Amino acid sequence: MTEARITDPKTLRALSHPFRWKLIQLLTEEGPRTATQCSERLGESVASCSYHLNMLAKYGFVSEVEGPGRQKPWRIVSTRQSISPEGLEGEAAMAAEAAALAYLDQEFERTRERLRQREHLPEDWRKSVGTEGTVKFLTADEADAYLDELRALMNKYDDRRLDESLRPEGARAVRLFLSVTVAPE
Numbered sequence: 001m002t003e004a005r006i007t008d009p010k011t012l013r014a015l016s017h018p019f020r021w022k023l024i025q026l027l028t029e030e031g032p033r034t035a036t037q038c039s040e041r042l043g044e045s046v047a048s049c050s051y052h053l054n055m056l057a058k059y060g061f062v063s064e065v066e067g068p069g070r071q072k073p074w075r076i077v078s079t080r081q082s083i084s085p086e087g088l089e090g091e092a093a094m095a096a097e098a099a100a101l102a103y104l105d106q107e108f109e110r111t112r113e114r115l116r117q118r119e120h121l122p123e124d125w126r127k128s129v130g131t132e133g134t135v136k137f138l139t140a141d142e143a144d145a146y147l148d149e150l151r152a153l154m155n156k157y158d159d160r161r162l163d164e165s166l167r168p169e170g171a172r173a174v175r176l177f178l179s180v181t182v183a184p185e
Helices: 009-014 018-030 036-042 046-058 090-116 141-156
Strands: 062-064 074-075
Touching: 009 046, 009 090, 018 046, 018 062, 018 141, 036 046, 036 141, 046 062, 046 074, 090 141
Parallel strands: none
Antiparallel strands: 062 074
């Protein structure tokens, strides 16, 4: 499943703040949370969490759900964002680049932190955690086909992300990050 590419400069700017990516990831992995719960989990003030959640809501990335009493948990609306400056010009291209770089900064920070904690994982999880890199010599068409195969693998088990009842006992949020680049000529 591919989400529509985001091209609106204001919407892209909403994603250019690294903390907003942390909130998106938290809600994606752990489900609905209040600003207070986000604050406790991420070490940011409640006011800051509330402000950034409201900004994400303004552009349709999160929404409030019914909670007990006066609590207002937030939930993720879309678990995928398609961002690229390709084909955009001026302000939109700059905003797309800023959003993409904020995403990468957050992704690398999260990867570093989780790799630092690897030794504290149970043995059965340690063997699955790490990084890998490889170089393939491909044509553009081969690269597209290869990427389609990898995306199909990455989409496996997507139904479990938002439907907790489909998760088998012992399932945990496993973050997969795919980066594809090509060497300059």
